Amino acid sequence: MTRLPKPPMIECRYLGKRYADGQNALSEINLTIERGELVFLTGHSGAGKSTLLRLIALIERPSRGSLKVNGYELAKLPDLSIPRYRRNLGMIFQDHCLLPDRTVFDNVALPLQIAGAEPRLIARRTRAALDKVGLLRKEKAYPATLSAGQQQRVGIARAIVNRPAILLADEPTGNLDPKLSEEIMRLFLDFNRVGVTVLVASHDQALVHRFGERVIELKQGRLMA
Amino acid sequence: MSRYRTPRQPIREWLQVWLRQHRDAVLKARDYFRQSWLTSALTMIAIAVALAIPAAGLLAMQSAGQLFDFDTPRQITAYMKLDVDGQRLADIAKVLTQRPDVDKVDVMTRQQSLDEFRRQTGLDDALDLLPDNPLPAVLLIHPADSIRDSAALAGLRDEIRQNRSVEDATIDADWLNKLLALIETLRRLAWLAGITLAISVLLLIHYSLHSQIIRRHEEIQVVKLVGGSGAYIRRPFLYYAILLGAGGGLLALLMLKLALVLLAPSLQALSNLYHLEFTLSLPAMFAIGLVIAGIILSIAAALLTINALLRRIEPGTH
Numbered sequence: 134m135t136r137l138p139k140p141p142m143i144e145c146r147y148l149g150k151r152y153a154d155g156q157n158a159l160s161e162i163n164l165t166i167e168r169g170e171l172v173f174l175t176g177h178s179g180a181g182k183s184t185l186l187r188l189i190a191l192i193e194r195p196s197r198g199s200l201k202v203n204g205y206e207l208a209k210l211p212d213l214s215i216p217r218y219r220r221n222l223g224m225i226f227q228d229h230c231l232l233p234d235r236t237v238f239d240n241v242a243l244p245l246q247i248a249g250a251e252p253r254l255i256a257r258r259t260r261a262a263l264d265k266v267g268l269l270r271k272e273k274a275y276p277a278t279l280s281a282g283q284q285q286r287v288g289i290a291r292a293i294v295n296r297p298a299i300l301l302a303d304e305p306t307g308n309l310d311p312k313l314s315e316e317i318m319r320l321f322l323d324f325n326r327v328g329v330t331v332l333v334a335s336h337d338q339a340l341v342h343r344f345g346e347r348v349i350e351l352k353q354g355r356l357m358a
Numbered sequence: 359m360s361r362y363r364t365p366r367q368p369i370r371e372w373l374q375v376w377l378r379q380h381r382d383a384v385l386k387a388r389d390y391f392r393q394s395w396l397t398s399a400l401t402m403i404a405i406a407v408a409l410a411i412p413a414a415g416l417l418a419m420q421s422a423g424q425l426f427d428f429d430t431p432r433q434i435t436a437y438m439k440l441d442v443d444g445q446r447l448a449d450i451a452k453v454l455t456q457r458p459d460v461d462k463v464d465v466m467t468r469q470q471s472l473d474e475f476r477r478q479t480g481l482d483d484a485l486d487l488l489p490d491n492p493l494p495a496v497l498l499i500h501p502a503d504s505i506r507d508s509a510a511l512a513g514l515r516d517e518i519r520q521n522r523s524v525e526d527a528t529i530d531a532d533w534l535n536k537l538l539a540l541i542e543t544l545r546r547l548a549w550l551a552g553i554t555l556a557i558s559v560l561l562l563i564h565y566s567l568h569s570q571i572i573r574r575h576e577e578i579q580v581v582k583l584v585g586g587s588g589a590y591i592r593r594p595f596l597y598y599a600i601l602l603g604a605g606g607g608l609l610a611l612l613m614l615k616l617a618l619v620l621l622a623p624s625l626q627a628l629s630n631l632y633h634l635e636f637t638l639s640l641p642a643m644f645a646i647g648l649v650i651a652g653i654i655l656s657i658a659a660a661l662l663t664i665n666a667l668l669r670r671i672e673p674g675t676h
Contacts, residue, residue, distance in 0.1 A: 190583070192673050213588075220585035230580050244584040246382065249375030291584065 140204035142168045142299060142330040143189060149197035150184050158184040159354045162198070166332065171325040173341035174334040176351035182334035185351070186303050189332070190224055191215050203298065220248060223292030227304040229284050231276040231291075237263070238272040241290045248295065262290040266320060282313040289320060293329075300324060302333040306340065314340055322346075379590065387597035390570055398602065401566045405606025405652065408555040408562070410613045413648050415548030417614070417640065422541050432505075434515050436497040436527040440468075447495050450523060454497065459505050459514055464498040471496055494525060556655055559606070563599050563659035570595060571667050583673045591668055596660045603656025607649035614640055
């Protein structure tokens with residue numbers, strides 16, 4: 134079997150997103166993110182960072198241009214394939230989107246339960262994910278009893294529990310103080326070191342430039358050179 | 359794009375995943391029921407009433423129909439004019455007997471009529487006071503088996519009436535036909551009530567699911583974000599609806615059974631009064647059908663509600 138060179142992980146060509154109200158959230162984005170890269174996406178709020186992440190997560194569909202993830206054109210991916218596509222992504226949000234009526238363990242295990250994984254595998258992987266974010270001892274706690282930083286780490290554990298190829302984080306440190314913020318970013322660096330492609334959106338310029346990784350800036354829906 | 363399609367799994371593993379997911383969905387449905395047990399129980403009772411009312415009607419009609427299931431005595435009585443003599447009477451009887459739609463004709467002369475009347479009433483003295491025999495000669499016409507429905511019977515009666523020697527002709531089973539027509543009307547009413555109440559069962563389950571789904575709006579969004587398929591999200595709600603429908607059906611059965619037990623003594627008294635073999639029972643097939651009706655209605659309501667609603671709950675919509 135001949136091995137073809139693997140396509141870039143994320144590839145945008147003249148990508149544009151125009152909302153129904155006529156607002157151009159993204160225009161002519163040309164961007165390539167290679168496998169195993171860690172990229173910070175920065176810019177003021179409303180610059181289009183979230184929109185780009187939402188397009189990659191298929192929460193929105195592109196209006197123009199092409200968006201390929203792992204070589205597959207997202208504009209052509211049928212609605213029915215979206216759930217399976219999302220299982221290869223890990224998503225982290227500013228408001229962490231945890232389910233308040235479930236324990237930390239059940240929140241983190243959710244992606245595995247959805248995939249119908251074996252209970253023993255679920256327990257092993259969930260504890261491994263919680264261990265990575267340093268919350269193994271909190272597995273029986275409910276999200277409301279945790280601090281903001283701990284809640285965010287639960288969200289990260291849930292995003293990595295089924296070992297996604299891509300990790301997307303939208304303002305993951307938005308509610309955290311500088312010290313906690315740096316801790317969270319270091320976690321992403323750790324995941325990146327083991328081969329995960331990571332895309333982190335943050336408006337905090339000082340923070341994102343601290344790690345010496347690639348930084349992309351968006352302004353009014355366009356990429357800055 | 360194998361990566362985003364269902365990978366080829368061994369059938370055993372696929373079955374295990376399928377079973378696990380369905381078991382989880384059933385457990386979740388049970389949780390939904392527990393978390394809002396009062397609303398769920400009330401909905402179940404409402405469904406039970408909506409199923410029990412038309413079912414009771416159908417059962418009653420079925421039992422009433424069995425009352426008249428015996429071969430109904432159908433004959434036409436032709437009352438002759440008083441001036442018809444014995445010879446003419448015999449002639450008319452002979453002509454009638456030759457008709458293909460007539461099986462046989464019994465002849466009763468005026469004297470026989472009087473004797474029969476005396477025998478039945480015992481009014482000898484009163485009759486002796488009369489100067490003449492006031493009773494007409496009578497022909498009892500038994501229609502052929504080919505005359506089944508009451509319209510054909512009425513046609514035959516009308517033809518007999520046309521005869522100049524006949525004063526009047528009546529169908530003896532008239533009252534029975536009227537009663538059967540009434541029962542048929544009631545049976546249709548029961549079906550109509552059944553359809554109306556089936557629609558209300560659909561609505562009850564619809565509202566119940568609607569509030570369950572709206573309440574879990576956030577959870578559904580999160581599940582969609584981490585890759586839960588439509589089927590995965592739908593399943594617990596579907597099982598919840600089936601739980602309501604099946605529970606409603608079983609409860610309806612219980613209500614019917616209770617009603618039968620309560621009605622039994624008075625029905626027995628009624629049967630004894632009229633020397634009738636009348637039993638009101640709950641056949642097994644009917645019972646199973648009732649529960650299945652509840653389940654089918656709940657699945658229909660669930661599919662209509664869930665699909666429309668879940669499509670609207672996408673991540674990023676609020």
